[in-house]
Amino acid sequence: MPKDPFVPVVPAGGSGTRLWPLSRRARPKFLLDLTGEGASLLQRTLARLAPLADRAPIVVTGRAHTDEVRAQLGAGDGAADGDASSAADGGALPVRVLAEPSARNSMPAIALAAALVEKEEPRAVIGSFAADHLIEDQEGFARAVAAARDAAELGYLVTLGIEPTSPSTGFGYIEAAGEEAVGEEAAEEGTAEQRAAQALRDVGARPVVRFVEKPDLETAERFVAAGLRWNAGMFVVRASVLLDELAAQIPGLAAGAREIAAAHGTPAEQETLERVWPQLTAIAIDHALAEPLAAQGKVAMVPAAFDWDDVGDFAALARQLRARDAREGAASKAAADGPDEPSGGGGADGSDVRVVGSATIDALSSRATVYGATHRYIALVGLEGISIVDTEDALLVLADDRAQELQTLVGRLDEKGLGRLR
Amino acid sequence: MPKDPFVPVVPAGGSGTRLWPLSRRARPKFLLDLTGEGASLLQRTLARLAPLADRAPIVVTGRAHTDEVRAQLGAGDGAADGDASSAADGGALPVRVLAEPSARNSMPAIALAAALVEKEEPRAVIGSFAADHLIEDQEGFARAVAAARDAAELGYLVTLGIEPTSPSTGFGYIEAAGEEAVGEEAAEEGTAEQRAAQALRDVGARPVVRFVEKPDLETAERFVAAGLRWNAGMFVVRASVLLDELAAQIPGLAAGAREIAAAHGTPAEQETLERVWPQLTAIAIDHALAEPLAAQGKVAMVPAAFDWDDVGDFAALARQLRARDAREGAASKAAADGPDEPSGGGGADGSDVRVVGSATIDALSSRATVYGATHRYIALVGLEGISIVDTEDALLVLADDRAQELQTLVGRLDEKGLGRLR
Structure with missing residues (x-):
């Protein structure tokens, strides 16, 4: 059972070109109700984290999005670049919203949150979770986080390893000790190491051997067969451990985050942020910490049993919508499946069309997903996987x-003088 | 060489569900510039016929469309249900626009036009051509019409037989004597018949054995192999012959058309039209005249060499747009084929997208046709034949x-309370 306070951290960023024009620069994926269930991915992420939090969760986002983030989370206006605390979920813990002066990738954002937490409670454990991923199994998620906190209190940087449902080439993989080594011999370690490994196993975690970047299909198939897990980018770690390890890897980044945190809430807050932030190394936490610490045996993995999807493109979103309907069962589907309302699933002619949004549609012989943000009538004939x-x-x-090619096309908008559409 | 005056007749009707929502009830196919060349199908039909006409062409259309037809053809306002004569093509022949009180299929429309022509010049030859077909080869068309007029002056109902470019199951076929009989033995005829057939051959026409409705694919392949031709619904005939033969088939229809024509231009015009028109048998000219007269040896076919398409659905329209680009040659295509402007044809990534209308588009890995009536930006990824x-x-x-399934979907609009979209 974890003993130290737990503070969720939610970096909310990303350009979201792979779900354009649903997501835009001014309205990225985490702000959207992608599945039409009445809550944005950010809101659902916070709703998932709030019951696990001992202190107000911290959302770190770009200045352009702070107003919308605060509005969605019921947070107050607060200082422009400070934190606004307010109730996120009607009586639940308040949420702190930190505004990044500019996008510097995930490590500076998480380091800043860690430094603020460390300043207030050095032993507190933070857990960093993306704002725009989908997880349905709240109980499984809570169990995994609890185990990760136990492991974090042992001093590890802890990641959650997702059980693969397919040999995806879109995710990185995690190889943990105790699994068959793939491509490299498992490290042989001494007795102290073995004891530490046993302590980890006692809390349901295992040492991580290495992180592997997105593989090709053949490699992915070997990984899945060998029991490797998806890297969902979720990290649980004591705030002071994160900063001390970061200080060993990229000293200026750790020092900068601690400098900003020290000035937070003082008259020097704004000046310090504006001066220091742009100097912080723009780097992902995977490269800055997870990979080098794994080589040092300082990373642990909790095997997680919950479902997870980063909804990385329209193909993933279409799969999610169908999976949701499958979960909700045949009974509720049948009710929405009349010939006049194909949005729930298969129509009389075999059409299988999902509708998210305000669109009124009719479809013949089509398997498609429609995201309707206008009130136009949409007719589909003979489509397959569109x-x-x-x-x-x-x-x-x-x-x-x-679906993955979309980003190329969105990337062209600026050069065509159509940047207003991004 | 034909001697009697020639009057083109253009029935302009049709509900156009197969090109919805490009075509609507209030704006059927013939009023549209389907190929984006700056003229509607109706305007192009009249431009094709004007040089061949000895008298003002007659357009017969529904009351709902007369204003737009007159506007497109530069015709004056005229009497509500009478005819308005005006220059169709800047100095060319004027056009007469007749308004049908209600849609009664093609035979009443053509019979009324024939009766008006007959009343003024009994020996005049009319030629009926749909308002919404595409023909590019003006010279080939003119040659075929001249031959058809020769044959019509011999007393025949003359049709133009289009050389098939594929074993289409979407068109009816014409079997003429001298071709291998398909499925039936060729009729054996006496000497007088043989002389008549020779006279026909002397003007480049042949007796029609029979008309065949849209066949299945196997039959269509046999038809094409045996030299049968497509029935494009084009008929050339002396006005008095049409009405006399119609009087033998459906007496009330011929008499009614002649009664309306007799009252035309008199104080009784409107009363007669309103009283008689609703009683006219609603029937297509194929069933009313062409099929029964073919059985009597009174129909001739002129083998036509020009291209023709009824642009019956979006598949046909897509083919036409590509055929047009092929005709216009690689040089002009290349100029429009930059990566920023895929509307002319193949892009750098192999995309082949045609754009008709105002849309700005970008496409990746797509073969598609876009009809853009809004100013939205349209992005396509990975489409194939859409x-x-x-x-x-x-x-x-x-x-x-x-494409053919679209009409089912459009047919549902009324029952869904969305008739305003038709």
Whole structure:
């Protein structure tokens, strides 16, 4: 059982080109109700974390999004670049919203949150979770976080390893000790190490041998067969451990985060932030900490049993919508499946169309997903694995099996003078 | 060489559900510039016929469309249900626009036009051509019409037989004598018949053995192999012959058309039209005249060499747009084929996208046709044989190879309370 206070940290960033034009620069993925269930991914992330938090969760986001983040989380206005504390979930813990002066990748954002937590409670454990991932199994998530906190209190940087449901080439993988070594011999270690490993196992975690970047399909298939797990980018660690280890890897980054935290809430807050933040190394936590610490045996993995999806493109989103309907069962599906309302699933002609948003549609012989942000009538004939996003200023029609190519097309908007559409 | 005056007749009707939402009840196909060349199908039909006409062409259309037809053809306002004569093409022949009180299929429309022509010049030859078909080869068309007029002056109902470019199951076929009989033995005829057939051959026509309705694919392949031709619904005939033969088939229809024509231009015009028109048998000219007269040896066919398409659905329209680009040659295509402007054809990534209308698009790995009636930006990824119609109140996304199914979907609009979209 974990003993030290737990503070969730939610970096909310990302340009979100892979879900354009649903997501835009001014309205990235985490602000959207992607699945049409009445809550944004950010709101659902905080709702998932709030019951596990001992202190107000910290959301770190860009200045452009702070107003919308605060509005969605019911947080007050607060200082422009400070933190606003308010109730996130009607009587639940308040949420602190930190505004980054500029995007510097995930390590500076998490380090800043860690430094603020460390300043107030040096032994507190933080858990960093992306604002825009989908997890349905709240209980499984809570169990995994509890185990990760136990392991973090042993001094490890702890990551949650997701059980793969397919040999995905879109995610990185985690190799933990006790699994068959893949491509490298497992490290042989001394007795002190073995004792530490046993302590980890006692709390349900295992030492991480290495992190592997997104593999090709053949490698991914070997990884899945060998029991490797997906790296979902979730890290649980004592705030002071994170900063001390970061100080060993990238000293200026740790010192900078601690300098900003020290000035936080003082008259020097704004000046310090504006001066120090731009100097912080823009780097992901995976490269800054997770990979080098894994080589030192300082990273642990908790095998997680909950479902997880980063909803990385329209193909993933289409899968999620269908998986949700499958979970909700045949009974509720049948009720929404009349010939006049194909949004719930299969129609009389075999159509299988999901609708998210305000669109009224009719479909013949089609398997498609429609995101309707206008009130136009949408008619589909003979489509197979197509996603359609209908917004006031842009329309996307995309074959799900080419979903990854979308970012190329969105990348062209600026050079075409259509940056206003991003 | 034909001697009698020639009057083109253009029935302009049709509900146009197969090109919805491009075509609507209030704006059927013939009023549209489907290929984005700056002229509607109706305007292009009249431009094709004007040089061949000895008298003002007659357009017969529904009351709902007369204003737009007159506007497009530069015709004056005229009497509500009478004819308005005006220059169709800047100094060319004027056009007469007749308004049908209600839609009664093609035979009443053509019979009324024939009766008006007959009343003024009994020996005049009329030629009936749909308002919404595409023909590019003006010279070939003119040659075929001249031959058809020769044959019509011999007393025949003359049709133009289009050389098939594929074993289409979407068109009816014409079997003419001298071709191998398909499924039936060729009729054996006496000497007088043989002389008549020779006279026909002397003007480049042949007796028609029979008309065949849309066949299945196997039959269509046999037809094409045996030299049968497509029935494009084009008929050339002396006005008095048409009405006399119609009087033998459906007496009331011929008499009614002649009664309306007799009252035309008199104080009784409107009363007669309103009283008689609703009693006219609603029937297509194929069933009313062409099929029964073919059985009597009174129909001739002129083998036509020009291209023709009825642009019956989005698949046909997509083919036409590509055929047009092929005709216009690689040089002009190349100029429009930069990566920023895929509307002319293949892009750098192999995309082949045609754009008709105002849309700005970008495409990756896509073969598609876009009809953009809004100013939204349209992005396509990974599409294969898709048509997209983007209008203010309705969006269609359709697989070209399922194009015929669209009418089912459009047919549902009324029952769904969305008749305003038709």
